[in-house]
Amino acid sequence: MLLRNFLLSRAKAELSPHISHLSKKTGAINQSIKKVTTYIDNIVLEYEGVTTKDYLTKRKYEALETVLSYLVQEGYSQVRQEHISKKSGISKPVINYVLTWLQDLGVCQQIKVRRHGKIAPSIYILTIHNNYLKII
Numbered sequence: 001m002l003l004r005n006f007l008l009s010r011a012k013a014e015l016s017p018h019i020s021h022l023s024k025k026t027g028a029i030n031q032s033i034k035k036v037t038t039y040i041d042n043i044v045l046e047y048e049g050v051t052t053k054d055y056l057t058k059r060k061y062e063a064l065e066t067v068l069s070y071l072v073q074e075g076y077s078q079v080r081q082e083h084i085s086k087k088s089g090i091s092k093p094v095i096n097y098v099l100t101w102l103q104d105l106g107v108c109q110q111i112k113v114r115r116h117g118k119i120a121p122s123i124y125i126l127t128i129h130n131n132y133l134k135i136i
Contacts, residue, residue: 032072033065036107039128040064043105063090063098071108071126078113080121099124 037052044052053061066088070077081099085092102108109127113120 029069029072033068036068036072036126036128037064040102040105040107043107059090059094060098063088063094064102066090067095067098067102067124068126071124076123076125078121078123083121 041052044050044055048055052064056064066084070079070084081092081095084090084095088095099108099110103110107126107128109125111123111125113122
């Protein structure tokens, strides 16, 4: 899907009152990441016969947790892969692999955005998040 001249700030302002936000208490993000990784574990276990931690390399698993930390808060995120890479110290190809893998599993969707004819950061939506239907 390709959107033109999409402004996340405007969409956030319209969406914010209608979506449920993650609580601010300590550990809420980690608990949400564990729930999502458990869901992914079930999918990988069914098709590959191993857990996600065994299926992915240690570095890819760290990248998975990092990517999920951006997505679990509101169910979506518009962030450049370079930004995630710089913040976490994980290479961009590994981040890209994890995002593509999540899309293949059906856990994440990517919406490509163009702003003023130039490529803008894609929007990544966590399909198993409570806010998914409100975002779409």
